Amino acid sequence: MSKGVLVDLTKCIGCGSCSVACKMWNALPYSQITQQQGSNLDADTWTVINRAEVKKDNEPVWRFIKYQCLHCDEPACVSACFSKALKKTKEGPVVYDVNLCVGCRYCMLACPFNIPKYEWDKAFPEVRKCQMCANRVYNGDSPACVSVCPAGALTYGDHKTMLAIAREKINGDGDYVKHIFGEKEAGGTSWLYISDIPFEKLGFRTNVTTKPLPEYTESIMGLTPAVGLSWGALLTGMYVYNRRRNEIAKEKEKPGKK
Amino acid sequence: MADQGKWTFTMTPTRKLLLLLGLLGVLGMVYRLVTGLGSATNLNDQWPWGMWIGFDVLTGVALAGGGYSTALIVHILGEKKYSPIARSALLTSLIGYLLVMAGLFMDIGRWFNFWRPFVSWGYTSVLFEVFWCVSLYTLVQLLEFGEIATEKVQKGWHSLFKKMLPALLIIGVLLPTLHQSSLGSLYVIEVGKLYPLWWSMLLPVFFLMSSFFVGPAMVTVETFLGARAHGHKPDISLLQSFIKISGYVMLVYLLLKVVDLFYRGAAGLVFAGNLEGNLFLLEMVCGVLIPIIICFTPQLRNSASGLITFGVLVVSGVILNRMNVVFTGMADFMGGAYFPSVIEWLVSIGLIAIGVLGYLFIVENFHILPSQTLSQTATPVDGVKTKTASV
Numbered sequence: 001m002s003k004g005v006l007v008d009l010t011k012c013i014g015c016g017s018c019s020v021a022c023k024m025w026n027a028l029p030y031s032q033i034t035q036q037q038g039s040n041l042d043a044d045t046w047t048v049i050n051r052a053e054v055k056k057d058n059e060p061v062w063r064f065i066k067y068q069c070l071h072c073d074e075p076a077c078v079s080a081c082f083s084k085a086l087k088k089t090k091e092g093p094v095v096y097d098v099n100l101c102v103g104c105r106y107c108m109l110a111c112p113f114n115i116p117k118y119e120w121d122k123a124f125p126e127v128r129k130c131q132m133c134a135n136r137v138y139n140g141d142s143p144a145c146v147s148v149c150p151a152g153a154l155t156y157g158d159h160k161t162m163l164a165i166a167r168e169k170i171n172g173d174g175d176y177v178k179h180i181f182g183e184k185e186a187g188g189t190s191w192l193y194i195s196d197i198p199f200e201k202l203g204f205r206t207n208v209t210t211k212p213l214p215e216y217t218e219s220i221m222g223l224t225p226a227v228g229l230s231w232g233a234l235l236t237g238m239y240v241y242n243r244r245r246n247e248i249a250k251e252k253e254k255p256g257k258k
Numbered sequence: 259m260a261d262q263g264k265w266t267f268t269m270t271p272t273r274k275l276l277l278l279l280g281l282l283g284v285l286g287m288v289y290r291l292v293t294g295l296g297s298a299t300n301l302n303d304q305w306p307w308g309m310w311i312g313f314d315v316l317t318g319v320a321l322a323g324g325g326y327s328t329a330l331i332v333h334i335l336g337e338k339k340y341s342p343i344a345r346s347a348l349l350t351s352l353i354g355y356l357l358v359m360a361g362l363f364m365d366i367g368r369w370f371n372f373w374r375p376f377v378s379w380g381y382t383s384v385l386f387e388v389f390w391c392v393s394l395y396t397l398v399q400l401l402e403f404g405e406i407a408t409e410k411v412q413k414g415w416h417s418l419f420k421k422m423l424p425a426l427l428i429i430g431v432l433l434p435t436l437h438q439s440s441l442g443s444l445y446v447i448e449v450g451k452l453y454p455l456w457w458s459m460l461l462p463v464f465f466l467m468s469s470f471f472v473g474p475a476m477v478t479v480e481t482f483l484g485a486r487a488h489g490h491k492p493d494i495s496l497l498q499s500f501i502k503i504s505g506y507v508m509l510v511y512l513l514l515k516v517v518d519l520f521y522r523g524a525a526g527l528v529f530a531g532n533l534e535g536n537l538f539l540l541e542m543v544c545g546v547l548i549p550i551i552i553c554f555t556p557q558l559r560n561s562a563s564g565l566i567t568f569g570v571l572v573v574s575g576v577i578l579n580r581m582n583v584v585f586t587g588m589a590d591f592m593g594g595a596y597f598p599s600v601i602e603w604l605v606s607i608g609l610i611a612i613g614v615l616g617y618l619f620i621v622e623n624f625h626i627l628p629s630q631t632l633s634q635t636a637t638p639v640d641g642v643k644t645k646t647a648s649v
Contacts, residue, residue, distance in 0.1 A: 102374050104367075109306060246338060
């Protein structure tokens with residue numbers, strides 16, 4: 001059963017417990033954690049909280065936005081990996097197997113949210129990003145970040161249930177904007193967000209396509225066998241035909257053979 | 259040079275410089291392999307792909323397209339009048355692909371794992387198709403070159419290579435058709451990230467067509483360069499009819515580009531006056547439109563200067579197109595900054611220098627250029643003449 005996390009941005013107090021829990025569970029080195037718009041992920045920081053200063057009903061307000069891999073239902077990174085180093089598990093997490101990784105970094109380019117980061121300072125770098133605590137999820141636990149949230153901003157459970165709760169919340173309370181980020185974005189993601197401030201004001205990429213990204217390439221890749229076979233047959237035909245044509249032309253040129 | 263079994267390579271000041279650049283490149287490569295990408299390059303999380311992928315690989319493969327387009331024209335379509343060009347086009351292409359493989363090897367982070375996609379099939383990835391096609395095509399080209407090489411060394415194998423040649427030629431046109439287009443498909447997944455002037459579902463078609471029409475242009479540039487280096491006259495009547503093939507393909511390309519821009523509603527961006535719009539205009543006007551005019555104006559096409567201008571413009575246009583896709587078109591979304599490091603430059607330049615030296619060595623020791631055909635079949639007196647001229 002595919003799992004998901006619902007992030008209720010109206011409840012986040014920006015305490016940063018989630019990012020500390022992430023560092024601890026994944027044994028990532030600490031760096032100074034800052035809360036400001038645009039603070040970003042890196043190879044050792046798999047989740048951050050951005051602080052957005054926005055206006056609501058003409059009053060300045062702060063909102064805290066937890067940011068990490070959204071674990072797409074049909075991930076572009078997985079489809080872009082040419083050695084199957086990235087895969088989507090049936091529980092939901094998109095996970096990385098370093099043993100298969102060649103290090104081409106096409107996943108970084110393919111990701112619609114620019115999530116995967118690279119260990120540039122290592123001789124043999126790894127691609128790094130949130131793994132949604134795949135082993136915890138596999139064993140029925142929630143991801144480390146969810147387990148420590150003191151404000152109730154993060155809810156973990158079946159993906160369908162999370163979507164249902166999100167719908168119920170935004171329809172039942174007029175304070176929420178009528179948009180579940182992650183329901184349709186990039187074809188749907190395991191992480192879902194609801195908010196009382198329009199998502200584009202909080203730094204979300206709201207203009208992302210709703211068609212799953214792998215479908216774009218599949219529609220082209222699917223043509224390869226047919227194109228390859230028919231083009232190969234055509235080339236062979238033209239080769240044989242033109243060789244014979246040239247042979248006949250040569251024979252005609254020879255004197256006395258007319 | 260028709261002397262069997264003897265190897266010649268005359269050192270000139272230019273060649274010494276190339277050798278030095280090549281050595282510096284090798285040092286750069288060793289440094290990169292030992293220390294890793296972060297210390298050797300200026301790549302970063304915003305710019306995971308830089309000069310080595312953008313120039314050495316994407317542009318390199320396109321410019322090496324002369325090999326398959328010439329093979330298609332001469333061997334498959336049977337236009338034998340162009341056959342004097344075929345061998346040098348194959349050689350450039352082979353060397354081009356070897357350089358591409360070297361560039362790719364430098365760029366992958368875990369290079370000891372380069373063979374993984376051969377066994378762990380990520381078949382949903384465009385890169386998977388590119389990887390297989392480029393590897394196989396390099397092998398096919400090596401075998402095609404085997405037919406030339408065995409004229410001089412290991413002659414016993416020559417008849418075998420000759421027998422394999424028809425199959426090699428057909429596969430050798432089929433594979434590039436697939437991966438030249440796939441290099442364009444690589445950027446289809448950048449939907450919404452790559453600037454709309456370049457992103458299109460037709461990217462594979464555009465990449466394929468441009469790799470095809472750059473072929474005769476590249477051959478023209480090489481022929482003039484080679485003619486100057488080896489002191490013979492380029493065959494202008496042959497080249498002018500050869501570039502017409504490019505011209506027709508470029509006409510279709512231009513038309514398709516315009517239709518595609520209007521279809522996607524991106525035509526207004528062309529004259530937006532921003533960096534993207536201006537570079538797109540530069541690419542299309544200098545790289546496509548002006549060459550088409552040269553190509554279909556007989557006075558221009560029939561002159562050496564017209565041919566050289568055509569060649570240089572088309573080649574630069576395709577280079578600019580690939581740079582625009584990899585850098586200009588991605589800059590807005592990716593943010594951050596990237597400029598190649600000293601080592602990235604050294605490696606890229608060094609690889610080209612090694613390629614040029616390799617080309618010169620092979621041209622001077624194997625039967626590649628048409629003048630050598632003459633020296634072999636001509637009367638002894640002529641043979642002596644060509645020999646003295648080339649030493």
